[in-house]
Amino acid sequence: MDTTNKAIKLKVMNHQLVEGHELATKLQQLLSQPGLGQGSAEDLAAKILETFNKAISILDSIEHLSSSSSSSLAAVEGSQNASCDNDGKFEDSGDSRKRLGPVKGKRGCYKRKKRSETWTTQSPILEDTFFWRKYGQKEILNAKFPRSYFRCTHKYTQGCKATKQVQKVELEPGMFSITYMGSHTCNTNAAIPKVNACDNHHDEITMDMEEHKSPSLTTSMKEEEENHRHHGSSTGNNLVWPEIVFEEDHHHHHHHQAIYVSGDTSTSINVLGSQELMMFGDGGDFEFSDNEHYAIFNSCSNLS
DNA sequence: CCTATTTGACCCCG
């Protein structure tokens, strides 16, 4: 068992780290050439980051696995809270949940994860290959900038528990500290840095520098998904750079993120590598048996 | 109409 994990670990290291190394080399070459577009260079940087993040995540999960391999899996905490269903407290009377007073019910009945696999990076690039959906933002006590909370877009469709937090670093402008928590269990072929099926939506967080002078913080996070021709053109990736703009009361437009996963998710196990799927599936916190009902059903809501 | 973001309320835990 232990040897198996070691073998997998080595495999992962080979795969992800070597890939990261190759990408880094490419990036270096790109940067040394003056004339070339910087967009591709930054794209590469994002991919490199993603590759290493993946490797770290996988290794981390393996460590968790092997530490609790046989005896007690006390360290596994990813499972959902079950006792919170409706044991002690009755829900509200069923209706009138509108806005009358404090909202009661099972709100906040979540399990706070203690120590799932978590790592933090600092980067000016808010972009990665996953699909995130913002679900919250908070002012942090000693921090100048608020923190934004994201969850995987496929949380409910596929039960993916990955989340991420983004907060602007106050020391260096244009830097963000990005904390990833949990590994993706969703099968997104967009997560593959393989071919240029990359759809880079570049995120842009603009945060207000003021403390709290107006009740409406103009914190906006735009996910701009640019025109990626799924044409196999050579210049596959045209990605715009996340430029950090501090705007105060500018109005902002945001494109809603589009998910181009049309249909082939059922067969999407192709390149993702059985290793990753296997390991993530083994990752412990995977108690959904009924989430298979939730067919992939991506929001292909084009022209209903 | 739909889905994503905003934003204040709510809840857990130190």
Added chain:
DNA sequence: CGGGGTCAAATAGG
């Protein structure tokens, strides 16, 4: 008790 993470109503935008 309060900070920080999450929920969900309201809103924005297609």
